[in-house]
Structure formats: structure tokens, C-alpha cells
Amino acid sequence: MSPTSHLDDVYYDPYDFSIDADPYPVWRRMRDEAPLYYNEKHDFYALSRFEDVERALTEWGTFLSGRGTLLEIIKANVPIPSGNILFEDPPVHHAHRGVMARVFTPKKMNALESKVREFCGRSLDPFVGTAGFDFIGDLGTHMAMRTIGYLLGIPEEDQEAIGSLFDDNLRIEDPDNPRPPDIGIDGAFVDYIEWRSEHPSDDLMTELMNAEFEDETGAVRTLTRDEVIAYINLLAGAGNETTARLVGWAGKLLGEHADQRRELAADRSLIPNAVEEVLRYEAPSPVQARYIERDVEQHGQKIPAGSVVLLLNGSANRDERRFPDPDRFDIHRSVGRHLGFGYGIHHCLGAALARLEGRVALDEVLQRFPDWEVDWDNAVQARTSTVRGWEKMPVLIG
Template sequence: MTVTDATGVYYDPYDVAVNADPYPVYRRLREEAPLYYNEQHDFYAVARFEDVDRGLTDPATFASGRGGMLELIKAGVEIPPGTLIFEDPPIHTVHRRLLSGVFTPKKVTALEPKIRAFCARSLDPLVGSGGFDFIAHLGAQVPMRTIGMLLGIPEKDQEGIRDQVDDTLRTEAGQPMDPSDFMAHMEMFAEYIEWRAKNPSDDIMTDLLSAQFEDETGTRRRLTREEILTYVSVVAGAGNETTNRLIGWTGKVLADHPDQRRELAGDASLIPAAIEELLRYEPPAHHTARYVARDVEVRGRVVPEGSAMLFLVGSANRDDRRYPDGDRFDVHREFNQPLTFGRGIHFCLGAALARLEGRIVLEEILKRFPEWEVDEGGARLASTSTVRGWDSLPVRIA
């Protein structure tokens, strides 16, 4: 461990002990080192809501074009066109407008009965079983099926695709992600795009194949196969792992707060607010990285051009300056709006879908299992530096 900040606070996104419970470290960062520098991995970090919010809405200073993960920025890998979350204007503006045109609220809303039916098929056989696993039975299943339906990936192949996408986000304990794994996983979708080109349907893959748009040069054209491949891989990766984590934290946090869980079981109208509070309290992704495109002053110090900056969303979401008593979980919290889905031009296009899936899953669970407790001996946190959540979360039910 290398302590490089004068206060003695240490934060390392790859440190297993820190990731097991990062919130005490976040609090110290907010109070003692709101601008932090880690010499070992050569990055800066900001922990307060105000600083994270300001940085995420300043793409001219904090650029996304070199990647949104520390590993990608440090590796200097070339990001393929169409990787929306890792782009800057003007190309980002073109690509976001295009994807927004196919990833419509109507398409998302139309998935609700299908998601609900799948939840029912998954949960009904578990009634009277004595227990189930929030990850194995729901978290690893619902997002996979939903993204598969949205993209147009055949159901028989959805599990294999999910596992390959998940593998790219897994890391060895205490180690960064290998950037080459992230870039390589896109190729797995190539055969589906070719198949869908010959077998069009009502899905995003078909929409992308037929879409016409004006690119950054003013040329009216269709997407290339390589661009479609990138779009599809971004949607699949972003939608699978993070929603899986939301479902896992739903099980853990509500087990830790049984009184509030019982309120939700008795009044389903509280569930949308509960999902927002879960997203604030335990966000699936705790940090996002940016490349510092020009010298900038933060908290009275100059962060030089060429640096990597981590915006600690997991810390900002619990900043008492924004959320009174931020370490307290409260489904009645007012004025929530966490930074979980980002801010500004990179606000997550899949936010509505994640909220929809989280709401439906919780509604369907509470209909059948208003009471549960976690089997702590079988619960296991995932080993990954990119998202934080559970690999397994078995619970006992009455």
C-alpha cells in the first residue's frame, strides 16, 4: 500500500479490502482529501457530489474519448467508432442521436409484460422451496433475457452471450481489468448481426441495420457492420452486468432493512422510490474515469492535462452535503436524483430500462416473498474493479 495524500487517506479501486466496504474511505476522502492523488496508479479522484457533478457535465475538460475506465485510459488503446460511452462531441452527438432514435421509450415500455412474465416463471417454482438466490435465479437471468429480447439475440444463445460479456468485466482480486478483453468481446456479436440482416425483426439490431443518418461529415448513409457491432456490444455490456448488481443489492439492502421492506410489501406505490434509493445507496458502478484534456483547477490545486481523473459516484451518492445523513437507507427520501446513471451528455440511455427491470423484479418478489433473510455463509461479493455487487446472494424464505 502506498499512501500519497498528505492526509494519510488511502484509496485504490483495485484494493479488495477497500472494495469490501468503501464507504468509510469515501467519507474520509470527502472530508480530508476531496481532491485525491494516487501515485501508485497515477490518477486523481474527486469524492464530493459537487465536484463529481461538475466534472461529469464538463466534457470539454474531462474527456471520454480515451475510455471511461482507468485501465483503458492508461493503456492508450484505440476506441472504435460507435462506442458511445467512450466518445466526445461532435461524433458522440451524432451517435447518441442515432441510438436514441432506436432505443425509444416505446420499445422499453413494450418489454414490461415480457419481463413480468419471465419473473413469474422464475419465481413461481420457488414458492415453498425454503430459499433462492437473488443472483442465480434473478440477477443473472432477467437482464440477460431483457437485453436479448431488445437486441434480437435468440433465446438459446442469450446465456452464452451473457457469460462472455460478464467475463470481460471480471478481474483477479486486486488486479485491474485487461483492456484487450474489453475490446475483444465485441466480435462475439458479428454472426448475430449477419443473421439478423437476412432475418429482420422488431428489435434494435434490425433498426440499426436499416437506420439512415447524417454523420459528422454531413454525409447521409447507413451504419457499417463494424459500427453496428460496436453499438450492439455497448448495449449488451452496459445492460447486463449493472442491472444484475441492482437486483443483488435489492435483496441485500432490503434484508438489512426489514421494516422498510415490509412497508414496500404493504404499499407497492413506494417501490419506484425504493428503486431510486437503492440506486443511490448501492450503485452498481462506483466510479467512472475521464481523461483530463486541459489543465484544470480543482479544490485549489491544478490537475494537469494528460492526467486520469476518477469521479467517485459511490461517494458522491452518499455526500451529506447533498443527501442529509447520506449513509442511511430511506425509501421515503425526498429529492433523490443520484449520479448512478451519470450526468450530462453521457447520461445512461438505459436508465429507464434498468429502473423498469428493478421495479418489476421487486414487485414480483414481494408478491410471493414479503420476508427473507440472507444466508451470509453463502453470499459472495464479485471480484471486479468495474462494478460492485454480488456473485451469489442466497436467501432463506418462510
């Protein structure tokens, strides 16, 4: 018996725009009726309950990341460049993540707060006294790319074009024929790396080029130029996409919950927990794909080796087995551990930076605009298979 043979009307498709607009009713049915789900059209399995997703994220020897963490990348058997730690398994992953962890510490990220505030102020001040602004186009993408660009030493005049490059790369145009994104957008950074190698500075790019580490063979060395490019590609892409989505969701949710927004405006100490609730309620990266190395059993069914499993951390964050009344947005919720940043060895290294940016952005918005409502006539949802959020999230403030 297949996992869904008796549940023909339960259907989940990560490429279906109508489902992606609000996947939570489908995910709830999957959790209740098909905790191991199989999609015949795209040939993947899916786990949707918190306990199952959390455990699978820790079982890296069975649920592999080394073939990619997007369904379309695994299916297309796209070659994975060395240095992209999201798409690596131990022991290579441990060696490469160790380098990143040394140069991307929470302490260093938190030291950026004044810079992030400056970037937010520059984005928001022009809209004081106007009718409205866009949480994505006018704030989220600018703040995120300026912050990552500042860390990497990329000139501001080039940052917007690089951010647009990543947005375009992830966008799905044809849901019936999803193309895998280009995971080697290295041309955008080659010139910067060449110039920085001759002009070292106090930035992450210089640190990455000079950091010595012990690789998986036991050799002590620095990163190859291709590995540096892969690292920077990852930082620029992940840093821009997920943070911008987080800011967009905050604008949308607080536009819909005016009472909670006004509480935050009156008491800014509530903002950090509100950010955690946004991350739980609307995970910016809600779907993680894994390649199955060996046969594994879930809910009495065998997932054969060679299969692809989608780990729905966005669904897990709404699992009523873990979170009481999970479909209620509540800035006072005792959130505890959620899976908005993943879990296990691939837990997001940029979590501290994303939390900082989300907290500062919300603080700076509320300082200037304690009231807003979503301009639904002009809001546009982004269409990708990996990050979920808004391409445009305009609000009215006048």
C-alpha cells in the same frame, strides 16, 4: 504540495478488494479531507464530492471519455472501436448517441413491462415452496439478459452464455496487475448480425442496421457493420451488468431492513421510490474514469493535462452536503437527482429500462416472497473496477 502530501493515511485504490467491500468510510474521508485525491501507485486523481463530480460529468471538453471510462483502459491506451458511445466525445458521440436515442426510447422501454414480468415469473416460480433463491444467479442475470436478448433478437438458448462472457470479461483476478477488459467482444454477435441482415425483424438489431443518421462529417448514412457490433456489444454488456447489480443490491438491502421490506410488500406503490434509493445508496456503476485534455484546477490544485481522474459518483451519492444522513437507507427519502446513472451527455440511455426492470423484479419478488434474509455464508461479492455488486446474493425464504 501534492493533493495528499499531508494525508498519508487516506488511501483509495479501485483494485483493492478490502476497500471495495465497503468503500464508503474511505470516500467520506476523501470528501472531508482530500476532495482532490491523488494515488501515486496507479497515478490517478479522484473527485468524490457531489458538486465536483456533477460538474465534471458535464465538462466533456475537459474530462474526456474518448480514451475510455475505465482506469485500466486509459492507462493501457486501448484502441476504442467506433460506435461505443460510452467511450466517445462530441461530435462523434452526439451523432452516435442520436441513433441510439431514436431506437431506445423510454416509451419503447416501458412497453416491455409485460415481457419483463414474464421473465421474472419464469425465474421465480420454480422457487415457490423452496428454502431460497439467488437474487443474482436465479433472477437478476436471467431477467436482464432475457430482456436485452429479446430486444436484440438473440435466441434465448444463447443468452446465458453471452451474459457469462461479459461477467468474465469485467472480473479482476489480480488487483496488483489489473488487465483492461476486452471492449471488442464482437465474435459473439457477428453471426446474429449477418443472419438478421438477411432476415429483418421487429427488433433493435434490425433498427440499428437500417437507421439513417447524419454523422460528424455531415454525411447521411447508416451505421457500418463494425459500428453496429459496437452498439450491440454496449447494449448487451451494460444492460446485463448494471441491472443485475441493481437487483442484487435490492435483495441485500431489503434483506437487512425487514421493516422497510414489509412496508413495500404491503404497499407496492412505494417500490419506484425504493428503487431510486437503492440506486443512490449503492450505485451499480460507482466509478467513472476520464482523461484530462487540458490543465484544470480543483480545490486549489492543478490537475495536469494527460492525467486520469476518477469521478466517484458512488461517493457523491453519499455526500452529506447533498443528502441528509446519507448513510441511512430510507425508502421514503425524497431522493431528487442522484448520480447513479451518471449525468450530462453520458447519462445512461438505458436508465428507463433499468428502472423498469428494478421495479418489476422487486414487485414480482415481494408478491411471492414478502420475507427473506441474506444467506451470508454463500454470498460472494463481484470484483471489478467499474461495476460494484454481487456475484452471488442468495437469500433464505423458507
